[in-house]
Amino acid sequence: MMGDAIGAANAPLPPSRGVLYGVGLGPGAPDLITLRAARLIERASVIAYPALAGADSFARAIAADLIAPGAREIVMDVPMSTDRAPAQAAYDKGAAAIAAALDGGQDVVCLCEGDPFFYGSFMYLFARLSGRYDVEVVPGVTSITACAARAAMPLAARNERLTVLPGPLSEDELRARIADAESVAIMKVGRHLPKIRQVIDALGLTDAAVYIERASLPQEVVLPLADAPENAPYFSMILLTKGADPWL
Amino acid sequence: MMGDAIGAANAPLPPSRGVLYGVGLGPGAPDLITLRAARLIERASVIAYPALAGADSFARAIAADLIAPGAREIVMDVPMSTDRAPAQAAYDKGAAAIAAALDGGQDVVCLCEGDPFFYGSFMYLFARLSGRYDVEVVPGVTSITACAARAAMPLAARNERLTVLPGPLSEDELRARIADAESVAIMKVGRHLPKIRQVIDALGLTDAAVYIERASLPQEVVLPLADAPENAPYFSMILLTKGADPWL
Structure with a gap:
């Protein structure tokens, strides 16, 4: 032992x-x-x-x-x-x-x-x-707040809601979710860009939306959604805010 | 000149x-x-x-x-x-x-x-x-991903949606939004904790919810929502996921 x-x-x-x-x-x-x-x-x-x-x-x-x-x-x-x-x-x-x-x-x-x-x-x-x-x-x-910073776009304040949606969702689901939301971030835009643009256009929200790709990198692109390119890379995002008063 | x-x-x-x-x-x-x-x-x-x-x-x-x-x-x-x-x-x-x-x-x-x-x-x-x-x-x-890290709680994968809600929203609105969501982060819990707990209980989702205060600080608290304290500080959050399969 x-x-x-x-x-x-x-x-x-x-x-x-x-x-x-x-x-x-x-x-x-x-x-x-x-x-x-x-x-x-x-x-x-x-x-x-x-x-x-x-x-x-x-x-x-x-x-x-x-x-x-x-x-x-x-x-x-x-x-x-x-x-x-x-x-x-x-x-x-x-x-x-x-x-x-x-x-x-x-x-x-x-x-x-x-x-x-x-x-x-x-x-x-x-x-x-x-x-x-x-x-x-x-x-x-996260890419969401990085994109907001580069787009000079406050995301949510006070009692506002923020909804994060993946771009691959169906057109019907995107339409319903965006219509019901206050601020929206749409991730993984990529090849879903035409569908997403159509939904946002139909809701009359294109002027409230910004397209961002490769935020914070040298190749970064920040554009009003209306001017977004035909082809979006996987690392692209759309931010949309329905414009609460940011003053206070 | x-x-x-x-x-x-x-x-x-x-x-x-x-x-x-x-x-x-x-x-x-x-x-x-x-x-x-x-x-x-x-x-x-x-x-x-x-x-x-x-x-x-x-x-x-x-x-x-x-x-x-x-x-x-x-x-x-x-x-x-x-x-x-x-x-x-x-x-x-x-x-x-x-x-x-x-x-x-x-x-x-x-x-x-x-x-x-x-x-x-x-x-x-x-x-x-x-x-x-x-x-x-x-x-x-953001506090959201910091809380998720400390709660060991993946927030959203693949085509899941994430909904961010401020605690001061009304009971009715919280109930409707949480019922309709996949993953939820409730910010600014503070004195709204009893109302939020009641809503989550009524939806049968208490077991899916975690309470976190002062994430990443020495005084951090991470608890199942059922064990949350009576009084929550302003910097507290509830995370709730409806449990998609995290395997892939």
Whole structure:
């Protein structure tokens, strides 16, 4: 018994499990990263991020200047498809690689565009890993307030409501929701732009709407909705306010 | 003519006007300030901020460690009152002091809790000054995503809608809006907590709701709504999601 106890004391302790950090990076400008997120990224020896459909990772590009040389990078190649199974498999595989690093006692910093819990793909890793590991989420600046800042458009004050709608919703649903709303932010405009413009036009609200793409980046575009281009990128948004008196 | 021209060339140029920065500070933790906001605050020779009802300014407290010694501080004492005239007068006075600094060629950094255009009092300064001066808004982390991070509660994914409601709305309106929503964030809960709880209870959604006060601060509270305290501070929020499958 004595020998056993001494043996147990001398055996190397299993490493304590690492922590998974889901870190919001904000809308795209590297200096809209928070101080906390910047510190976590600079110190990370393992980072993870999604890359959509074989393209370079937008999340990695935002954080590029902060990533330590020699940090290990877990890249999740997420196909863009209406069929969810391929993306699900990519997150399964990414979660397994992250879990292995956490089991080995390493912290993992997962880079997330915008905010991790606001239309972010980090939610899929959170669903897979939060039951088994410590997960800490660092909130980030969302595209909504970044777009409002660049459009010089106050979003909501006092007792006003704000409604956030994804662009892929059906024409009928968009019409009903926008008609019923005060301030509206429409996310993920992309190829849904013609449909959304038609709905807003029919409601007579075009003059109250602004189109923004790639807010805070050098390629940023801010235009009245009436002047929006024919083709919108995925990272585009429409903001619409029905004009409460902003004086007080 | 010659003399006139020489005289004009020798006369001191009027200083170019300063720029007003509306700087979002995030939910309260000083390291949830963005790198851009931190740099602007550190370099500011004139800062401005509201202080509610004679209390210490929450905005100033968040940024305190970044404010340069010797910076001039323009404090706007905003009374809490349902009558808007006293607050309006406070913003008039603050705007005049800021305008004088801008006319003198100084930039002014206005400190804003959360995000300046998301239920922020900066909107009242923006309404008064943006017609005459260059104003730049730096977005910040909103209380909504900060609360979601602390409650470990993904807010919205894929094609889900998010509805932001102020707590002072009437019981009937809250009931109708929450019933019709997918994910809901209720801001400014404070003394409206009993009314909001009653509405959420009646809708059978209490188990889906989380109460959060002072997210990201040392005094933070995160509780199932059923366990929320009797008295909620102004900076409290309820998040409610109707539970879409978070797996993908």
